Amino acid sequence: MKAIVVKQPGGAEQLKMSEQSKPEIKQDELLIRVKSAAINRTDIISRKRGPSYLHNPILGVEVAGIVEESGSNTTTEVGTRVMGLVNGGGYAEYAVMPANRAMIIPDKLSFDEAAAIPEVFLTAFQTLFWLGDLHKNETVLVHAGGSGVGTAAIQLAKQLADAKVITTAGSQEKLNFCQSLGADIGINYKEQSFEEEVLKATNNQGVELILDFIGASYFNKNLASIKTDGRWILIGLLGGSQLKNINLMELMAKRIQLKGTLLTPRTDDYKAELTKAFVQKAMPLFEQNKLKPIVDKIYSFGDVQKAHTRMESNQNIGKIILKID
Amino acid sequence: MKAIVVKQPGGAEQLKMSEQSKPEIKQDELLIRVKSAAINRTDIISRKRGPSYLHNPILGVEVAGIVEESGSNTTTEVGTRVMGLVNGGGYAEYAVMPANRAMIIPDKLSFDEAAAIPEVFLTAFQTLFWLGDLHKNETVLVHAGGSGVGTAAIQLAKQLADAKVITTAGSQEKLNFCQSLGADIGINYKEQSFEEEVLKATNNQGVELILDFIGASYFNKNLASIKTDGRWILIGLLGGSQLKNINLMELMAKRIQLKGTLLTPRTDDYKAELTKAFVQKAMPLFEQNKLKPIVDKIYSFGDVQKAHTRMESNQNIGKIILKID
Structure with missing residues (x-):
């Protein structure tokens, strides 16, 4: 599959499209066919620190997409539209998401809009x-x-x-x-x-x-x-x-x-609890149009360098999205 | 009554024994015949800032003594041995204590020991x-x-x-x-x-x-x-x-x-709640000898300048007490 990795510590020019093997899931995880990923400042920090600091060589901490495969301990069905935090690996055609972080995307929202929500x-x-x-x-x-x-x-x-x-x-x-x-x-x-x-x-x-x-x-x-x-x-x-x-x-x-505080380095359990509380209290308000994802600009997968540059220049209002598919 | 006031902003030499009128209480207050007061760093800060900053011209934020008079809204009987925080006025023969801050002194403790507890x-x-x-x-x-x-x-x-x-x-x-x-x-x-x-x-x-x-x-x-x-x-x-x-x-x-955090500037309600929680959780442990007040040194009322000087030189282990009576 195609995925974005970091060549060496540095600027946006260090982001590189590469061929990576499709990830495998454990019993409590989902394999997501990624439709949209979003850019976060933590990705920029990771890029600057370089590949030797990355647990997952592929950048990206949140995605929206379709469940391609479900672990044996999960209840989310294949084909469900979900969004959520991932432990790296978001800028890719496929990503692994712990099942307890998957939020079902409201019907009215596109994948680009959904990817603008989790982080x-x-x-x-x-x-x-x-x-x-x-x-x-x-x-x-x-x-x-x-x-x-x-x-x-x-x-x-x-x-x-x-x-x-x-x-x-x-x-x-x-x-x-x-x-x-x-x-x-x-x-x-x-x-x-x-x-x-x-x-x-x-x-x-x-x-x-x-x-x-x-x-x-x-x-x-x-x-x-x-x-x-x-x-x-x-x-x-x-x-x-x-x-x-x-x-x-x-x-x-x-x-x-x-x-x-920082969200990305927190534990899996913490993220699962936070996701659960958020789904209960806030997700219904997206259905009712009281909350809305704010999409600044959508870039094609190949334009990831431009997407990073835009965030680093503080031009954006809301989220910068990477359209994977 | 005799009480310690501050002449002007400065060192321990600014502390002065003076004649003040005996304070009057409101319906939810107690008049305490002070037996012992304790020295606190907040008193030193007050002394350095000087009399124009003092709400109560008499220094001192905690006392142990005997209830001399009870407000009409209180249930603590005259003659009860109590200790607690006061809103200034502790270095004096009589002090006003809100009734909801009065803690009954365990029989085994002296007034000097009790004055070492509240703050x-x-x-x-x-x-x-x-x-x-x-x-x-x-x-x-x-x-x-x-x-x-x-x-x-x-x-x-x-x-x-x-x-x-x-x-x-x-x-x-x-x-x-x-x-x-x-x-x-x-x-x-x-x-x-x-x-x-x-x-x-x-x-x-x-x-x-x-x-x-x-x-x-x-x-x-x-x-x-x-x-x-x-x-x-x-x-x-x-x-x-x-x-x-x-x-x-x-x-x-x-x-x-x-x-x-600072305790002294907090509200009356906060101090009452804190006192209540402390009495429930910690006071029984004084009875059982598991907690003990730590008295460093006891000064006579007239030696208040020496008491301040000792605290300022960090020589003390535990509390410095002023014996009023």
Whole structure:
């Protein structure tokens, strides 16, 4: 089968179409005929680290497709349309998916749309509710509102918690889009000082929850934007990882909970539990049109280098999809 | 009545015995004839900030004494021996205590011993269990093991969770004492690299929980000492507050939960709930001799300046007590 591997650590030019053997499944796994895969920042990190760090030489952590073969311990029937997280191997014609991570694709959604759901919606769900403990009528600050996780988080915060959503982004186009998804307030971080705008919008109290994909460059501004007893979830380092001149007193005096997280390295059991909770609470809302996958751009399988380049330049609003078939 | 106030922001010499009017109570409060008060670092911070920052001009956040008068909404009888947190005003002959924070003193304990309990045991209880979620057989790293909260935390972690306790301190005398309280491993931070010792003692896994009174100077070493998915509770800044050159990637990749906390500024309701939970879970263990208050030294009321000086020089093992009567 055709699949994308990494030649050596480096830029998008290191991505290579190759011929690989079709994977074999264990009794609790499904073999998926992949129709669409999606690009994630974790794939870019894997590409930069190079093939020697990859457990699975084929990139890609989420797919949508058709069940081609079912393990003896599974109940999902061959032919079912499913989407879900995979342990690498997503950029390929066939991929292995643990059966307890397979989510049935609603009839109304295409494979391209379905591939835009698992990673970002599961991450946003986990971050907002499992780690962030978001409650009704609280205020959440979602940075990088136009990103894949940002667009998912805005929708989930509104639909599942009726929260007030403040979002930051770097263009008016992205902010308008965030507001069309339900964001209450949009702040252009290139033109405004976001912490001042957050305090204005919260009667100088700050927000109960921050979803932080930025890290170091926003750290002091996030400290200023958060309310006493606030929760702050660190899920990305787009603004760097090296902290300098941070005053821990504020973290202590405001009784802040700062939690780091990454979804991809978590255990199989964790991903299965998260998938189960998400299916119960959020999947019905896709059927009802209250949640929607946000597809930025669809690339053909051979154009994977272009797909990576687009994500690295932060041009996308929502998910970048790779059409396998 | 006699009470200690602060003349102006500064050192221990700013503490002054003064004549103050006896406080009046509301219907849900108790008037306590104070027998013993205890010194806390928050008192030192208050002294340094000076009188204009004090809600109550009299220092002191915890006392042990006898109920002199009961508000109409309370059930605690006059004459009862109680201990508990107060909203300032502890260094005085009489103090006001919200009735829902009063803990009955076990018969076997003196007032001096009782005054050594509330702040440090409630803080350690809250930090280990409410914030730190310590479970049976986990490993906890308790810094400043000889401090008031340290000595309480070692005992509570052993008695309530049967945890493995690793502690740091700056002298062999303090470490020996910590081990007499149940600490499994003692590390002299002046002679050893504590993070290396922690990793050795945990099969290179790190600890599930850190109680951090130190802050900035230990930050990178704590990052190295904590296990994936570990909890790290920041409750003091003895090692400074200014962070420099911290790599956030570690916090994210290890999925660390870093929580800041301070007990004194929390709400009355919070303190009442915490007191209630502590009385249920921990007070019986004082009766059974499984937990004991650690009294470092007892000063007479007039020697309050000496008491502060002793705490500021970190000489104490356990609590410094002020004998009021």
